[in-house]
Amino acid sequence: MATLNILVAVCLIYVTFLFVVAFGAERAARRGRGGWMRSSAVYTLSLSIYCTAWTFYGAVGNAARSGLEYLTIYIGPSLVMLGWWWVLRKLVRIGRSQRITSIADLISSRYGKSNLLAVGVTVLAVIGTTPYIALQLQSVTLSFQVFADTQAVAGQTVDRDSTALLVAAGLTLFTIVFGTRNLDVNERHHGVVIAIAVEAIVKLFALLAVGAFVVWGLAGGVAETLQKIDSSEIGQWEMRGDRWATLIFLSGAAFLCLPRMFQVMVVENDSESHLRTASWAFPAYLMVMSLFVLPIAVMGLDLLPEGSNPDLFVLTLPLAKGNEGLAMLSFLGGFSSATSMVIVAALALSTMVSNHIVMPIWLSLTGGGAQISGDVRTVVIMSRRFSIAGVVLLGYLYFRVSGGGSALSSIGLISFAGVAQFLPVMIGGIFWRGATRTGAFAGLSVGFVIWAFSLLLPSIGSEVVLFQTIIENGLFGLSWLRPEALFGIEGLDPLVHAILWSISLNALTFYVASLVGFPSPLERLQGAQFVNVYEHSATPQGWSGTAAQSEDLMIMAQRILGAREAQTLFEREAKRQGVTGYLPEPSPDFLRKLERELSGSVGGATSHAMVGQIVGGASVSVEDLMAVADETAQMMEYSNQLEAKSEELARTARQLRQANEKLTQISVQKDAFLGQVSHELRTPMTSIRAFSEILRDSERLSEEEKVKYSSIIHDEAIRLTRLLDDLLDLSVLENGQVNLNLQQGELRMLLDHAIASALTGNSGETIKVYRRRHEETAVLNTDLDRLSQVFINLISNAQKYCDSPSPELSISVTHTGRMLQVDFVDNGKGISKNDQAVIFEKFARVGEMKAGGAGLGLAICREIMGRLGGSVTYLPGQGGAAFRVELPLTFQPNRVNS
């Protein structure tokens, strides 16, 4: 009794110790001092969860029953580690680059992020693992039982069910505490890994201790032990080649496919270099583990009473020999083996169940994505916790229902065979781009059906009548559908038979269905990513979104990753993109990154769906999406270009039309001008020619006539000269650079000079000029010669055209600010309204007035005044013809009208 109590105490202390170790590891990791926890040694030790209670206790039992066959369980993984390290390396690389969370996630991600496939794999994994968890619970209760039985004198018995329940609860608690602390896959489960590494050491030490005790304590030395082995039944055992090959293959396959192995090997892997160490260290560990199996089995058979359960020799041998301390250590070894397996298996399975079953259902119920209220992060953690509890509970229920059969190893092999069905799909998926989702579905389905039918069904068949019938007569009474003799092949070992059919048909179906079907673009893309994981670690595979979605993505990410992590992630990305603020552009690159980040929490398919819900097109084929986006962008770009081009064309056409109109107008103006110039030149020339001919041809001309006609010729010649002068002057004023000769002068002097110039040389009546000289004191600073030219023109016009019987011209001056106004008003009839509009145009002549001018005078005046920064305008309503000259007192170049 005392021993049992001590055992319970030791057990509790050990569990407490594990908790402390795990807590310490977590704390150290949080403080960044956990580097040593990520060593290749720890990684190798963590792989030892392969050695469960089944290997710890069962290997001896196996050896006792089947001789060296137990070695196959060690040879398989050793061969994988030594010979297939490159497969493992690829798995690890893919796992890291794709943020794979479980084997279900791996397979679903590879085959187009199919959630259905993930659900399938998850369900199968749970089915395959549950008996195994039950097995661990059973081993713990059995070992307790052993202690209790030896203490039976005290009249106390151990309640097996409550022991199992207690253990299950404890393991659930441990897994929940250390398995669901955080969600990011980068922050792996340090506590769990360290705890199982410690347990690995404990179980190895325990087995070695028992082995040493048996060899040197019981057998009396190595030589004696070998001799005993030779003489025992085991020594007579014969090796069956087919079974060995099958078992080696099976254990190797299971090593790769077991969810818990995937968890420690791929998900918890920190560095590919650890794998290199583990590839020799782990086989070495297994070798040491197997070292004393045979001696213990032989000595157990030899020393213990007939009928003793060989599965418990490790425990019962020291106990029978009274070495309770050693027995307790052995118990702790078995306990360690069992608990580490349950913990990691529960962790791995809960991730799968939560990510691929619970979360998708929950998301679809609540509408998913960022639209839901509440914190998805909490939901994810809760979902994980319930999944852990659920998985362990399932194992416990199986344990209760199955009643705890004593043949541990057969349950283990059936489980192995179950998960081995993942092998073709997994290996095909990472090495063959042609593998499709349909193929994966078909292969897995066929493999599992055959496994269930040929292996699982017979194992529980003995208790169910219906199954019994099927086993004996075949399904539907068809003899070729007998579970243990499929397609008429008999005589094979049932395990070999089942493995042969299930794996080969699984692989064949997978291959053929993959060839027949067409993968979706996403599948092809993922296939390329997985198969060529070494070539491209960063090729586009994701989404393209719009800026408006960034916020939605942020909201969603916050709920899954937590506010702080999400914000950090987004800010870092925004910084990387060079975007101000904390919202990055939802570039495909970022969305892919985000999707991976999220997949660490909720799995690949779910995170794909969640991002898809926000970005749009949930089950979208990404290549199509990208192509469409590309095309749209190109088309928009092209259409923009076209629009710009057509706008430009329209503008050019408009400009051309305007230019053409202007040219036409100019051409018309030029024609008119040339016509007028021609007319003005030809008119005096006509007179000149006519009179010169008269003078030449007529002999009978009076002297008087000769003088008169000569004068006409002379006057017309002068008129011609003046016309040409005016034309040139105007041409210079209109187009050329006019050099203004700025001078200072008094207005009065200027007018005196102008009047004198305009009126001298005039035959006949001279117009009478009225001035108010006191007004004319202003001093001007301008081109006095040009201004004078204007004044002369206006005065001589008045002289020429004023039709009053007693013509008068009044000149008045006013100042307005810096401007000077000089008005010239005569007492004639004035100029009609129609003519007022044209008098400043070239060659414009008013009414019937005829004074020999070419009609360029006022045009020249207007040009001059423009140059001087002023103007000359007609003043209507003054009675006679009235012109106003306005100009600045001081010439200011910047005010010149061009």
Added chain:
Amino acid sequence: MGKRVLLIEDEPNIIEAVSFILSRDGWDVSTHSNGHDAVGVVLAAPPDLLILDVMLPGKSGFDILRELREHHDAEALPVLMLTARGQLKDREMAERAGASRFMTKPFSNSEVLEVVRELVSA
């Protein structure tokens, strides 16, 4: 008594020259110097020949000719048009308006005489 020639022209020196040339050749020359009432002047006493300038104050020679051709009395009146705008366009316009002949200024005196004689005798 010579045939009567009416000269409608606004340039005094040209009036003087043409009058001199034709008078010396025996023509009875009368003149008029604006476009406004030119049509009335012609119709009031239709001459044997009309010499018409194009650019006249008040109304252009083309307009005057067109109006004249609409009147029965001036339908067949020989008209010599003179213009200082020597462009092809003006010649065409003159023909369309119904000018018998068209001459560009400056002209040769003998040529004018020749044309006048030709038009009146025809």
